[in-house]
Amino acid sequence: MNHRISSRVRNIAPSATMSVDAKTKALLKEGKPVVNMSVGEPDFNTPLPASFAGIQAITEGNTRYTAAAGTLELRRAIASKLMVENGLQFSPEQIVVSSGAKHSLFNIFLSICDDGDEVILPAPYWVSYPEQIRLAGAVPVIVSCDEASGYKLTPEQLEAAITPKTKAVLLNSPNNPTGAVYSESELRALGAVLARHDVYVVTDEIYERLVYNTRHFSISALVPELQPRTIVVNGFSKAFAMTGWRLGYIAAPLDVAKAIASLQSHGTGSPSTISQAAGVVALQSFDPSMVEEFHRRRDVLVRELQSMPGIQCLMPEGAFYVFPNISGVFGKKLGGKVVDSAATFCELLLEHDLVAAVPGEAFGAPNNIRLSYATSMANIETAVERIRSFLGRLA
Known part of the structure; x- marks a missing residue:
């Protein structure tokens, strides 16, 4: 038997969002206080x-x-x-x-x-x-x-x-x-x-x-x-x-x-x-207060990201993600490791400051990361503090 798995499946790239979410949940099980900004899942209850x-x-x-x-x-x-x-x-x-x-x-x-x-x-x-x-x-x-x-x-x-x-x-x-x-x-x-x-x-x-x-x-x-x-x-x-x-x-x-x-x-x-x-x-039970809350979270997260050195962040008009360009910090180091890609940025951010984000390579945009604000305002505020601290330690 030459190949136990079909070529069409062998060539699939694993879902980056699911991969980051799995790593995050593993850290949480270990008792690490990770702020998960990686997954696109509303933190509201079904109507x-x-x-x-x-x-x-x-x-x-x-x-x-x-x-x-x-x-x-x-x-x-x-x-x-x-x-x-x-x-x-x-x-x-x-x-x-x-x-x-x-x-x-x-x-x-x-x-x-x-x-x-x-x-x-x-x-x-x-x-x-x-x-x-x-x-x-x-x-x-x-x-x-x-x-x-x-x-x-x-x-x-x-x-x-x-x-x-x-x-x-x-x-x-x-x-x-x-x-x-x-x-x-x-x-x-x-x-x-x-x-x-x-x-x-x-x-x-x-x-x-x-x-x-x-x-x-x-x-x-x-x-x-x-x-x-x-x-x-x-x-x-x-x-x-x-x-x-x-x-x-x-x-x-x-x-x-x-x-x-x-x-x-x-x-x-x-x-x-x-x-x-x-x-x-x-279909008859949509709650517009969800949109109001996402709007509030978006504004806080974007405002904070736009104030950070090396970060550029457009204001998104919909969904519940921000997609900042972090290429301004490429070439900097932390713990002897060079931030040479969005993937490395996200790896170090999770390892050192316990914030889970998805690298832009998975979305066809290698200079960016995706952060989801489908999480509480408290989590967003904690994540912002940790990202700012992380950036401050890059040299």
Whole structure:
């Protein structure tokens, strides 16, 4: 036997966010007071009405398989939500509910990509995008977006990246890891380019409700001619603090939705019946105070980071991450070790000052680190003190 593990799996890069989180939890088990700024998980409880709906599903025996695409009740509720909140018209048959938005994305790439197809992926990007694209046999075409553009893809970059092999373009707004939010005019400009090319538009809108002093827009609501080839991805983990319920969905052209439902029927089958019952109620249970609290935390964290020597930090407009550029301290040392990368910076920060952050290499941005403010204000204040102390000891 030449290889016990398939080449497609051997070549996967492990999730950096999960890796840092695992190291952090190991240190916490040892009794170390680590401040975990690495993981994208809201520190709020699931809305009680949604939790009670899940409990009711259990006690009433609503625990059987559902259709592979999800219950009709939930798909109708999602279709209504998309129309009312996003200006998007989808029938329940065009919606597929999956075990988390990550699962939804994986289904999409497996369903639309053939070997050698290209998927345009703006960087910085979420860590799982390129790996999922590669697992589908496609090629992620990375387009680097820097601070000058607010970490956003420009129409010129998009036009230059499209080739005859392009199958899809992936947009994520609000963005993980940068918190960037595409404005109405920016999306219209990208839409004008995409209208000239026959490619799919995959738009990951999982953070749509978490925006500050701005609005979220769906690109196909602004450029309707794109809707026949736009696939919208969303879920319940972020806005409803339902990470462990594992519930996400796609809304897509009918042929794509049917293909994804068929694929899912042979993979996981339907998502949890209990989670779906909770999801129906969750859509009516959003708590805007979550956004207010994240807004407050963001302002404190960014203000403190911007005051630190060697650190540059843009103000994110959405999600719950900051993405500071720490290249200003590259070349400095601590304990005989040179800070020569974001990965080394995060390693030393965790080792010496017990703050867990994710290095930017995982997001296609080697000069940056990601810090999550989905944690308490007390933790943020402690983390800020420790980061400042850490920077002060670099020489």
